[in-house]
Amino acid sequence: MNTIRPLVAGNWKMNGLSVGLEQAKLLANDLAGSQQYKCDVMLCPPATLLAQAHWQLKGTKVALGGQDCHSAVSGAHTGDISADMLKDAGAIAVIVGHSERRTNHKETDAQVSAKATAAHNAGLVAIICIGETLDERKGGKTLGVLTEQIKGSVPAGSTASNSVIAYEPIWAIGTGLTPTTAEVAEAHAHIRAELSKVMGSEGPATRILYGGSVKGSNAVELMGVANVNGALVGGASLKAEDFMGIIKAYA
Numbered sequence: 001m002n003t004i005r006p007l008v009a010g011n012w013k014m015n016g017l018s019v020g021l022e023q024a025k026l027l028a029n030d031l032a033g034s035q036q037y038k039c040d041v042m043l044c045p046p047a048t049l050l051a052q053a054h055w056q057l058k059g060t061k062v063a064l065g066g067q068d069c070h071s072a073v074s075g076a077h078t079g080d081i082s083a084d085m086l087k088d089a090g091a092i093a094v095i096v097g098h099s100e101r102r103t104n105h106k107e108t109d110a111q112v113s114a115k116a117t118a119a120h121n122a123g124l125v126a127i128i129c130i131g132e133t134l135d136e137r138k139g140g141k142t143l144g145v146l147t148e149q150i151k152g153s154v155p156a157g158s159t160a161s162n163s164v165i166a167y168e169p170i171w172a173i174g175t176g177l178t179p180t181t182a183e184v185a186e187a188h189a190h191i192r193a194e195l196s197k198v199m200g201s202e203g204p205a206t207r208i209l210y211g212g213s214v215k216g217s218n219a220v221e222l223m224g225v226a227n228v229n230g231a232l233v234g235g236a237s238l239k240a241e242d243f244m245g246i247i248k249a250y251a
């Protein structure tokens, strides 16, 4: 049985203009109803919307996170955003090492680790993403890949309070495909064991999210798997109604 308080986090990616914040307000209104859901809820909108979202969501049950940060505190890094800046705009967390960053921007485990440390130093929770490609899964390499990513991307100083792991099989992101519950259980149990090796006594208390084509229709099943402590959601987080369909798994 999971005793860790789950987190359902939505990653809006490069989607959303200020009008889209209407969905965030709808979500906050739904969460303000009498039904209490047994999970924390977070939205990670584009950085351009963070400050505005912060003011609109202040006092609600919707927390805010960034989607990426630079590993440096400040400096000559045109177009980048520091963890301190995200915090200043109202974020309490930041996603690091999303597979789209690892693939599109060739981010390495070492860079992801440095970003996670920057997040910790700024007082943000680092949501550290890991996950295998389809070729790696087909080649039976999934668990080995996860071990290497954990060793390389989870920095010293990571605790259950300042870090969340998101297991996102790359082939399941935005494709409508999901691993079987047995495959999710195997991956999450492996991640749990590896976290205990790198985080010691903090490992068993650290949240491990599942991400990849989570939607209302599969959320209860996926969130019910051992060692799944919530979800990182892409497409289905853009509309409040769809996102609520996932949060309701924790009714």
Ligand code: PEP
Pocket (backbone or CB within 6 Å): 011, 168, 172, 173, 174, 175, 211, 212, 213, 214, 232, 233, 234, 235, 236
């Ligand atoms: C993601 O990109 O983190 C993600 C899980 O996307 P989707 O839910 O759309 O598969």
